[in-house]
Amino acid sequence: KMQTVSIVIPTMNRLDSLKRTISYIAQSTVKPLEVIVVDQSTDNTEIKATKEFLEKQSVNCKYVHNDEPSLTKARNTGMLYVHGDLVIQMDDDVDVKPDTLSSILNIFSNEKVAMLAGVNEGFNSKHRSLIGFLFWKKNWRKRNIGHVVKSMYGRFPENITKETPTEWAMGFFSVYRVALIKKWNLKWDENLTSYAYAEDLDFSYSYFKKAQKEGLKCIMSSLVIVKHNVTQEWRIPSRKHTYMIINNRHYLRKKHFGNSPLSRIAVCWADWGEYLRRLLKNEAAKDWKDAMTGNPL
Numbered sequence: 001k002m003q004t005v006s007i008v009i010p011t012m013n014r015l016d017s018l019k020r021t022i023s024y025i026a027q028s029t030v031k032p033l034e035v036i037v038v039d040q041s042t043d044n045t046e047i048k049a050t051k052e053f054l055e056k057q058s059v060n061c062k063y064v065h066n067d068e069p070s071l072t073k074a075r076n077t078g079m080l081y082v083h084g085d086l087v088i089q090m091d092d093d094v095d096v097k098p099d100t101l102s103s104i105l106n107i108f109s110n111e112k113v114a115m116l117a118g119v120n121e122g123f124n125s126k127h128r129s130l131i132g133f134l135f136w137k138k139n140w141r142k143r144n145i146g147h148v149v150k151s152m153y154g155r156f157p158e159n160i161t162k163e164t165p166t167e168w169a170m171g172f173f174s175v176y177r178v179a180l181i182k183k184w185n186l187k188w189d190e191n192l193t194s195y196a197y198a199e200d201l202d203f204s205y206s207y208f209k210k211a212q213k214e215g216l217k218c219i220m221s222s223l224v225i226v227k228h229n230v231t232q233e234w235r236i237p238s239r240k241h242t243y244m245i246i247n248n249r250h251y252l253r254k255k256h257f258g259n260s261p262l263s264r265i266a267v268c269w270a271d272w273g274e275y276l277r278r279l280l281k282n283e284a285a286k287d288w289k290d291a292m293t294g295n296p297l
Contacts, residue, residue, distance in 0.1 A: 003085040003108060004033040005101055006178070008078030010071055011092040012040040015050055017229070018092045026059050030101040033084045035061045037092075038074040071171075071196040072188035075203075079187075082178055090118075091172040095227040103223045104175055114180055114216035115207055117146060117166045118173025121227040123156070135273025136266045146220055150263040151270035152249040152256070154201040156220070164220045167208045171200030172228040176207060184210045191251065197244045202252050239287045239297065246271060246291040268292075 007025065011018045018037065025035060037054060041047050047065065054061040062081055066074050075089055086108055107113055132138040138155045139147055146156045146166025154168040186206055192199045208218045237245070249267055257263035271292050278285040291297075 003105055004083070005030075005086045005088060005104065006082040006084030007032045007035045007088045007090060008038065008075060008082065009035065009090055009092050010038045010040065010074035010078065011050070012069055013043065013046055014092055015041075015046055015053065018050065019053060020229075021090075021092050021094055021096075022054075022057060022059070022061070024095045024097075026057060027098050028096065028101045029098050030105060031059055032088075032101060033060065034081075035059055036064060036078045036081045037061060038064045038066055038078045040066045040069040040074055042069075070190065070193055072190045072192050072199050075188040075199075076190065079178075079181065085178060086175055087178050087181070088173065088175050089171065090174075090226075091228065093229040094118075094173055095121075095229065096173075097226070100224060100226060103221070107219075107221060107223065108175070108177070110217075112215070112217050113219060114177055114211040114214075115166075115169060115204065115218040116175040116224060117156075117169030117204070117218070117220045118175070119156075119160050119220055119222065119225045120170075120172070121225050123160070123225075131273060131277065135270050135276075137270050137273060148201060148205050148256075149270075150253070150257060150260070150266035152198065152201070152252045152263075152267060153270065154198075154205070160220050160222050162222050164222075166218055166220045167205060168201050169204040169218075169220075172230075173224075173226050174200065174204060175224075180207070180211070180216075186210070189255075192248055194244070196248075197241070198248045198252055202255070205256065237284065237287075239284070239290075242284065242287040243291045243297050246288075 039050050051063050054063050066077050133140050136151045137153045139149050144157045148154050148167045188199055188203050211218050253263050253267045275288050278288050
């Protein structure tokens with residue numbers, strides 16, 4: 001039988017972005033079974049406008065409201081309403097192509113495929129930085145696949161072919177089998193709060209490890225390329241975001257690698273590498289050093 005696809009989209013105070021995203025989904029040659037929008041907006045006018053917009057759509061949209069702004073909670077809440085065989089977890093600022101959903105269904109017709117990581121249009125990491133390898137933010141041996149390093153960074157390969165293995169997926173667009181999420185009792189980690197840096201790496205890497213044990217494949221594909229409409233240029237993160245990057249990575253290192261001395265060294269070494277990079281580029285290096293050395297936020 002034809003598999004069905006549910007889509008979960010967390011959103012917060014970004015109705016214009018959401019409208020654009022839904023309009024692209026509505027143009028799909030294959031329609032999703034449902035689009036579950038988990039709204040965390042606080043403004044009543046925005047909430048009302050979002051509900052009204054979703055009610056008018058040609059695709060089946062369900063509106064859910066979460067009072068507490070938390071990306072991980074929103075993703076978990078969305079999963080409670082999913083009825084499809086596959087779930088696309090995506091952001092509210094992504095353009096899908098008309099054939100995106102049909103390509104996904106074709107890929108998942110292979111029962112061995114457990115996870116698909118979306119590729120961002122224009123993605124190119126050809127600026128291969130040797131510093132990244134030097135400071136253990138990338139693994140040279142795994143450079144041609146999507147991989148997670150012991151310093152708790154996720155990395156994608158330079159060239160993505162029709163089918164490229166990956167150990168993780170980015171939160172802006174990733175596809176999972178609902179039955180496997182339930183079977184393995186996986187949830188997005190709500191200890192990662194707010195917009196939850198690395199929540200996608202944590203969930204997808206946990207899922208990958210389970211899939212690997214069962215001989216299933218986690219892949220990226222040049223057949224599924226979407227456009228993530230975030231600003232592409234590097235922005236200097238706020239002090240709060242800097243602390244979140246370091247704290248979440250240290251927390252996830254312990255979660256995924258236990259007290260392995262190698263991973264502890266790897267995280268600290270990568271932190272120093274990032275400090276050096278920021279120092280050279282004059283990008284809020286003091287905030288990074290303060291976060292590394294445990295100065296209060």
